[in-house]
Amino acid sequence: MDADVIVLGTGLTQSITAAALSKAGFSVAHVDVNPYYGGDDTSLTLDELVEWADTRTHADDAAAPDAYLSAQRARYTSISCSTSALPQQSRQYSVSLAPTIIPSVGPLINSLVSSGVSRYGGFKLLEKVAIYDGPGSVKPVPGSKEDVFKNKDLSLLEKRRLMRFLMFAAGDFADKPELEGKEQMPFVQFLRETFSLDQRTTNALAYALAFCVSASDPTLPALQRVRRYLRSAGRYGTSPFLVGHYGGLGEIAQGFCRTAAVSGATYILGRRISSITSHSLEERTRKHRLKLHDLDEELKCDLIVSSSDFLLGGSLSLSDDIQMENTHAIARGIAIIDRPLSFSTTEQASSIEPPDPVDYATTDAEQLSPTREQLDTALLVLPPSSLPDGSSTVAVNILTTGEGSLSAPRGKWIVYISMPLLEETTRSAEELLRPYLDAALTLAVPNPDDSAAPLVPLFTMFYTQTPAPSMPSSDSSRSVLRVTDSLPILPEVADSATSQAEVLFWKAVELLKGAGCRPRPRKEDDGEEANEEVEIDSFWPPLDMVDDPSEDW
Missing domain, CATH: 3.50.50.60 (FAD/NAD(P)-binding domain)
Structure with a gap:
């Protein structure tokens, strides 16, 4: 052939x-x-x-x-897998070896649309991005003006400083004096010195908005990522990120x-x-x-x-x-759980209106439990030094997907943990990631039958992936x-x-x-092949037909 x-x-x-x-x-x-x-x-x-x-x-x-x-x-x-039997409906899971979130604006989305491949798949908005703030607690990541104004943890002065940075990052900052001579400065240092942001806000911006790996990541690439993510918000919904269906x-x-x-x-x-x-x-x-x-x-x-x-x-x-x-090695973890994680913050809990008086004739466990926001797709970021037994140099990301992304059966969720390995280590992937999995499980919605019962994963796997x-x-x-x-x-x-x-x-x-290879001529409207040599002037040729708007993508 x-x-x-x-x-x-x-x-x-x-x-x-x-x-x-x-x-x-x-x-x-x-x-x-x-x-x-x-x-x-x-x-x-x-x-x-x-x-x-x-x-x-x-x-x-x-x-x-x-x-x-x-x-x-x-x-x-360093592959380790739980030895217990696989969960029921094991064939209804779509577990990704490369979990990711996709910006709503970028090369992949452009190629999906220009090539027509968008008709073959589907996506779900990432519902929430939060930063770990201690056992059972998270803080929202401010990514818009509305997020800043709603945040009750920030003082008025801190909100003004944060808004100044977000407006700077969303604009054309290449020639701005704030950036001059600081392109290779560590991004966390840039945020503190140039915009006078406190440590908590700096961590949120650096690790959960710019997705820096460590405190030494340079400023210019981080700003470019922040700008693209800020501009992605609103294209398909409030979140700048999408999660692909089926893994x-x-x-x-x-x-x-x-x-x-x-x-x-x-x-x-x-x-x-x-x-x-x-x-x-x-x-x-x-x-x-x-x-x-x-x-x-x-x-x-x-x-x-x-x-x-x-x-x-x-x-x-x-x-x-x-x-x-x-490129560097990554320690990865996968866990299957049967209770969702909740990113409800103290601020959100205080804003929840008091429930109506309980009708004890119809009371059930769910009605008596406190209201908790349940997430189908969400991302939790743990900055360096978030855990006593965790890394002091790199941030760890924990992504969860559920039935809404068509990756798990009803009532089950997949938890993905990824930890960059900037230096060689003798510790196994499970030793490195188990503390982070335990921290994530503290955010699970309580068991309605026993609120004190800890969440035990139905399945776990850990491994280290090294670059080629x-x-x-x-x-x-x-x-x-x-x-x-x-x-x-x-x-x-x-x-x-x-x-x-x-x-x-x-x-x-x-x-x-x-090598003398010539692309085959495209067919004319009458089905005959054109005689002239094909000139390739774009990554994707024009689509032959307009996509049917009734098709799901």
Whole structure:
């Protein structure tokens, strides 16, 4: 089988790149060793998640692992899983390996709309972002003028200072005197010195609005993130962030694969790669040949786009990498709970009107319990030094999703914990994250039958995810493009992957044209192919038809 380009792996970056190249008119073969779409960004049922962990934990004595599985076992370590039986309805969960929140304005949303992939998925607004303020207590994160005015914890002077910063961050600050010479200053220091904000407000802005990883994060990138998030609010609702249905990025990646297939791409999943070989260009033969296990026909192409997990141990030379800055290991945790978390603050509780007199003839446990705000999708941020047993250098994010995001059955919620690891550690992922899980569980809505009963997760898993190792580039070959890891900042994962996909797309177009590959002509209105050469002048060509407004997205 001949193709202009072979894409290895169905992660979000590869899937967007494959869809763009296919829609541009190139022939694409999209291959993945895994039997599912999404790669490292996939969404799995609980049964599949346990199988995923077992495969990367236990070596198969019957046969030596292939290069991909060996790379995965090196990248996913310290995996621990609760040994109790899986919760009921285990196949109704969509658990993400790359949990994220998506800004309402940004590269991914633009690509979803421009490519037409938006018709294949759905989203839910992130309901709340809060910052941890001690056991069982949170504080709201001020992200708008209304938030500032409603906050009763701030004095009038503090509100004026905070409003001054928000107006500065939402505007064009590049040439403002407040920023001059301070672009690389730590953001927390910038907030304190330039806007005279107190420590509590500084923590909220730095870690829950700018999503800084540590106190040393520089000012300019943090301000750019804050501006984009402030401008995202109001596009689809009050929240600037969206949560994807069915686990998020895995479902979105599958949507791009579907679009690529509609445009002519060929998909092969669940086949191990036996070999990848390269040949000199003679008599216009394809440069690369890829052999798959249990498939007689070879795949031939002039360009390979792949993550390094498929390339480690091979003999292929790489073109220039698309390098992503500030990638580091992440300790991740997943927990299934049967009571929702509540971010009701003291301020909110005091504003709740007194209930009507209780009718003891119809009293039940729920009627007697205090009113608590129950959240389906929410984000809790714990700044450095929030917990005695936690990290003193990095912030930890805890994302919860429930039935409303179509990721869990009714009455169940998924809790995702992510902790950046800026330095090497000998502690396991569970040792690092267990204190944060316990802190989050103190925010759970009380059990109506026993308000003192602690919340015990139905299932837990912890693991450490390390970035792919760097690989040497070579000037002798410019026919292999490597996909690198996305930025690990929670709201930047999806947009980072999309931006990288666009860079890869334009590099691929250049290399394919240099190899003599020409995109197939687009069909005219009468169904005949146009004779003139196709000129590629945009990441996504115009959609062939207007989307049906009745379709859900």
